[in-house]
Amino acid sequence: xxxxxxxxxxxxxxxxxxxxxxxxxxxxxxxxxxxxxxxxxxxxxxxxxxxxxxxxxxxxxxxxxxxxxxxxxxxxxxxxxxxxxxxxxxxxxxxxxxxxxxxxxxxxxxxxxxxxxxxxxxxxxxxxxxxxxxxxxxxxxxxxxxxxxxxxxxxxxxxxxxxxxxxxxxxxxxxxxxxxxxxxxxxxxxxxxxxxxxxxxxxxxxxxxxxxxxxx
Amino acid sequence: xxxxxxxxxxxxxxxxxxxxxxxxxxxxxxxxxxxxxxxxxxxxxxxxxxxxxxxxxxxxxxxxxxxxxxxxxxxxxxxxxxxxxxxxxxxxxxxxxxxxxxxxxxxxxxxxxxxxxxxxxxxxxxxxxxxxxxxxxxxxxxxxxxxxxxxxxxxxxxxxxxxxxxxxxxxxxxxxxxxxxxxxxxxxxxxxxxxxxxxxxxxxxxxxxxxxxxxx
Amino acid sequence: xxxxxxxxxxxxxxxxxxxxxxxxxxxxxxxxxxxxxxxxxxxxxxxxxxxxxxxxxxxxxxxxxxxxxxxxxxxxxxxxxxxxxxxxxxxxxxxxxxxxxxxxxxxxxxxxxxxxxxxxxxxxxxxxxxxxxxxxxxxxxxxxxxxxxxxxxxxxxxxxxxxxxxxxxxxxxxxxxxxxxxxxxxxxxxxxxxxxxxxxxxxxxxxxxxxxxxxxxxxxxxxxxxxxxxxxxxxxxxxxxxxxxxxxxxxx
Amino acid sequence: xxxxxxxxxxxxxxxxxxxxxxxxxxxxxxxxxxxxxxxxxxxxxxxxxxxxxxxxxxxxxxxxxxxxxxxxxxxxxxxxxxxxxxxxxxxxxxxxxxxxxxxxxxxxxxxxxxxxxxxxxxxxxxxxxxxxxxxxxxxxxxxxxxxxxxxxxxxxxxxxxxxxxxxxxxxxxxxxxxxxxxxxxxxxxxxxxxxxxxxxxxxxxxxxxxxxxxxxxxxxxxxxxxxxxxxxxxxxxxxxxxxxxxxxxxxx
Numbered sequence: 001x002x003x004x005x006x007x008x009x010x011x012x013x014x015x016x017x018x019x020x021x022x023x024x025x026x027x028x029x030x031x032x033x034x035x036x037x038x039x040x041x042x043x044x045x046x047x048x049x050x051x052x053x054x055x056x057x058x059x060x061x062x063x064x065x066x067x068x069x070x071x072x073x074x075x076x077x078x079x080x081x082x083x084x085x086x087x088x089x090x091x092x093x094x095x096x097x098x099x100x101x102x103x104x105x106x107x108x109x110x111x112x113x114x115x116x117x118x119x120x121x122x123x124x125x126x127x128x129x130x131x132x133x134x135x136x137x138x139x140x141x142x143x144x145x146x147x148x149x150x151x152x153x154x155x156x157x158x159x160x161x162x163x164x165x166x167x168x169x170x171x172x173x174x175x176x177x178x179x180x181x182x183x184x185x186x187x188x189x190x191x192x193x194x195x196x197x198x199x200x201x202x203x204x205x206x207x208x209x210x211x212x213x214x215x216x
Numbered sequence: 217x218x219x220x221x222x223x224x225x226x227x228x229x230x231x232x233x234x235x236x237x238x239x240x241x242x243x244x245x246x247x248x249x250x251x252x253x254x255x256x257x258x259x260x261x262x263x264x265x266x267x268x269x270x271x272x273x274x275x276x277x278x279x280x281x282x283x284x285x286x287x288x289x290x291x292x293x294x295x296x297x298x299x300x301x302x303x304x305x306x307x308x309x310x311x312x313x314x315x316x317x318x319x320x321x322x323x324x325x326x327x328x329x330x331x332x333x334x335x336x337x338x339x340x341x342x343x344x345x346x347x348x349x350x351x352x353x354x355x356x357x358x359x360x361x362x363x364x365x366x367x368x369x370x371x372x373x374x375x376x377x378x379x380x381x382x383x384x385x386x387x388x389x390x391x392x393x394x395x396x397x398x399x400x401x402x403x404x405x406x407x408x409x410x411x412x413x414x415x416x417x418x419x420x421x422x423x424x425x426x427x428x429x430x431x432x
Numbered sequence: 433x434x435x436x437x438x439x440x441x442x443x444x445x446x447x448x449x450x451x452x453x454x455x456x457x458x459x460x461x462x463x464x465x466x467x468x469x470x471x472x473x474x475x476x477x478x479x480x481x482x483x484x485x486x487x488x489x490x491x492x493x494x495x496x497x498x499x500x501x502x503x504x505x506x507x508x509x510x511x512x513x514x515x516x517x518x519x520x521x522x523x524x525x526x527x528x529x530x531x532x533x534x535x536x537x538x539x540x541x542x543x544x545x546x547x548x549x550x551x552x553x554x555x556x557x558x559x560x561x562x563x564x565x566x567x568x569x570x571x572x573x574x575x576x577x578x579x580x581x582x583x584x585x586x587x588x589x590x591x592x593x594x595x596x597x598x599x600x601x602x603x604x605x606x607x608x609x610x611x612x613x614x615x616x617x618x619x620x621x622x623x624x625x626x627x628x629x630x631x632x633x634x635x636x637x638x639x640x641x642x643x644x645x646x647x648x649x650x651x652x653x654x655x656x657x658x659x660x661x662x663x664x665x666x667x668x669x670x671x672x673x674x675x676x677x678x679x680x681x682x683x684x
Numbered sequence: 685x686x687x688x689x690x691x692x693x694x695x696x697x698x699x700x701x702x703x704x705x706x707x708x709x710x711x712x713x714x715x716x717x718x719x720x721x722x723x724x725x726x727x728x729x730x731x732x733x734x735x736x737x738x739x740x741x742x743x744x745x746x747x748x749x750x751x752x753x754x755x756x757x758x759x760x761x762x763x764x765x766x767x768x769x770x771x772x773x774x775x776x777x778x779x780x781x782x783x784x785x786x787x788x789x790x791x792x793x794x795x796x797x798x799x800x801x802x803x804x805x806x807x808x809x810x811x812x813x814x815x816x817x818x819x820x821x822x823x824x825x826x827x828x829x830x831x832x833x834x835x836x837x838x839x840x841x842x843x844x845x846x847x848x849x850x851x852x853x854x855x856x857x858x859x860x861x862x863x864x865x866x867x868x869x870x871x872x873x874x875x876x877x878x879x880x881x882x883x884x885x886x887x888x889x890x891x892x893x894x895x896x897x898x899x900x901x902x903x904x905x906x907x908x909x910x911x912x913x914x915x916x917x918x919x920x921x922x923x924x925x926x927x928x929x930x931x932x933x934x935x936x
Binding site: 264266267281283289300303304307310340342343348349380382383384 | 712715737763765772775810811812863922
Binding site: 075129 | 535556602605611612667668
């Protein structure tokens with residue numbers, strides 16, 4: 001048995017690691033929850049790759065603007081200090097390493113920091129990548145937010161990804177419902193274990209050789 | 217003996233060949249004279265590579281704006297319909313083939329359309345290229361405006377350039393004080409001979425095999 | 433005199449022949465030039481290659497074009513969406529070809545075409561399926577993959593406002609692919625809400641200079657704008673909300 | 685809270701160490717960040733590599749920096765001008781190194797650094813002295829030369845207006861290299877005429893988003909502007925004209 005934290009708690013945990021003044025891209029899905037936990041007294045500038053820095057929260061239903069959406073094609077708003085730009089400029093911003101942090105979901109993360117999050121490789125599936133590969137290589141720190149295990153109990157942290165890769169050696173840190181892991185040259189390092197998780201219990205769950213940040 | 221037309225006449229001759237609605241870059245030096253002869257009832261949009269489309273004439277001395285200059289670093293003005301952009305966008309505009317016409321000076325033009333206009337290769341000279349090489353390859357039609365002969369009587373139209381090249385096979389047409397030449401696969405074609413110049417007299421002056429547009 | 437305004441969308445797309453490559457602006461619905469796409473459908477050109485970030489939403493715009501069966505190939509980054517049923521069906525039944533390109537490489541390849549770049553080395557996609565068969569190179573210790581420009585015969589884009597020279601400003605995230613597509617096509621056709629007199633756009637704020645624009649079609653204001661200002665009252669698809677929205681909860 | 689405003693130019697350049705590569709904005713005098721350059725001179729860093737379109741005009745700004753002898757190398761497109769005597773003398777006496785780059789390749793190489801492009805194929809310079817020793821390649825029947833990014837430790841640029849997040853707007857052709865240099869440097873320092881409150885810049889008209897800007901120095905209005913509007917009355921160097929200009933001709 002091990003303690004798992006809820007997704008909103010995990011989002012709050014990630015938000016707490018983002019320094020004031022950071023430029024941040026929150027990927028589609030669970031990572032967007034991080035926005036709800038950014039402290040109101042900090043200025044953290046959100047980037048959406050479809051062409052906006054200074055993205056604000058979803059508007060009231062009557063204020064939805066079809067011209068103002070995020071990368072997930074949801075209605076958003078603009079904050080004072082916002083700026084619009086075209087797609088090539090936006091992805092240049094990412095590819096050029098100007099974002100401080102991006103937070104992404106994952107199917108798998110390998111111990112050398114490879115990320116798989118765009119395709120399960122299932123036959124017949126329609127492939128779609130969007131900005132995933134650009135995001136994976138496009139920030140100074142690439143954080144992954146994911147459950148440690150799939151619903152069927154398979155670890156998402158792996159020695160080597162079996163799903164098609166999104167990016168190679170690109171992940172900085174993995175925030176899971178069980179623990180936070182850094183990627184080090186030696187593999188996964190347990191930075192923080194939630195509840196009664198331990199390095200040993202996490203090793204048992206994942207089948208990986210893990211080291212501890214304290215010992216590292 | 218042959219008739220030469222004056223530089224202002226030549227500028228007018230070039231201006232007459234530029235269709236309404238063209239996007240045009242006039243190089244530093246003599247080519248800037250062309251602007252004085254563009255018909256006032258046409259809209260020909262002038263580009264200056266330091267970041268402006270819709271460039272207007274030099275302002276009155278009291279209206280000089282140090283932030284509004286052309287590629288020759290002279291004071292200019294902006295016309296209604298103008299747009300500013302940065303250097304990478306401006307040269308992308310050129311390199312991408314969006315300009316209809318550019319007019320350039322030359323030290324030499326070869327019969328295959330090579331242009332030499334940035335360096336005489338003189339020892340000890342300080343090299344400077346600016347936008348010359350970008351302009352040479354950066355318009356649908358590259359017109360050269362030059363005297364046919366140097367002051368010492370050496371032809372500027374040559375079989376092969378001896379000066380360092382600005383661009384290879386890039387010149388469309390050469391407007392000289394003696395005649396207008398097109399560059400064809402066969403070499404120089406006399407498009408229009410001024411005054412008492414003839415294909416034969418021009419051949420004699422330049423030492424080149426020339427063909428005539430009528431015969432071509 | 434330069435006047436790039438066409439009388440209607442039909443006239444603006446009339447010379448698009450079969451087999452053409454067409455860049456179509458928009459990210460999902462934002463910035464999608466729906467009236468121009470509708471005109472292309474009515475025009476009837478076939479065997480098209482379409483470049484867009486997506487592969488259509490719902491049954492309108494790009495999705496409606498795909499539904500005609502006249503699109504041979506789609507080049508895009510994200511075809512699969514909750515409302516991409518038209519594409520999904522064509523793809524699953526083998527009736528449409530797909531070239532999947534990471535979004536940033538898609539934008540940069542289009543930009544390269546407009547800027548006269550022959551090819552470029554991108555770090556995006558390195559080591560993935562989408563780089564397979566592509567040249568790669570290590571530069572300063574980092575691996576890159578060689579990507580080529582995406583040029584096109586036509587671009588259909590949407591913008592907010594134009595002058596008759598074709599200078600454009602966009603609106604919010606509807607800008608997306610418009611500026612790079614405008615530069616990458618031999619003929620760029622734009623639909624705008626309105627045309628202002630020459631000099632009516634701030635030269636410092638023009639996003640697409642007119643040199644990149646060939647034809648302008650005025651499609652009039654959209655439901656969520658009045659005199660260019662946002663008034664809201666629509667859903668994300670631009671459909672006006674019920675003017676007297678029902679109260680939520682038990683009362684109904 | 686993000687506040688990138690520095691108290692003065694000296695503080696903004698204080699950590700520039702010897703041996704640094706510095707991008708300096710401006711095309712001739714337009715957009716040249718003279719107060720930042722003066723602060724760099726006073727700061728005293730040596731062995732610098734400077735990237736600018738030119739190599740200084742007259743005796744001020746970039747020319748004054750070169751005159752200190754602390755610049756090892758200049759990367760530029762057009763060093764030789766009627767008023768480039770400082771550079772000319774250094775170059776002729778072998779005291780400064782020059783890398784000459786065609787202007788468009790210079791701009792695109794800087795842009796590539798900011799946009800994370802590893803290298804690109806340019807048609808500019810093919811077959812010329814400036815492509816000698818560079819890789820080339822035929823793509824679709826046209827020859828291109830391979831060009832690499834120009835990144836830098838610092839950029840010093842000038843703009844018209846900023847907010848405290850570092851969003852920038854420029855003024856007319858003084859924009860020139862500012863936007864691409866801002867993105868290409870690890871630390872970008874901008875001098876502006878004025879700072880406006882956050883929200884005071886139109887998000888549609890921001891040219892350089894604040895993500896590219898690290899430090900802002902407010903240098904106050906320039907002589908040819910009043911409240912941001914052009915009032916003229918200066919020469920091209922920005923020097924006020926004689927308030928009562930002498931009549932020309934025989935009277936004097």
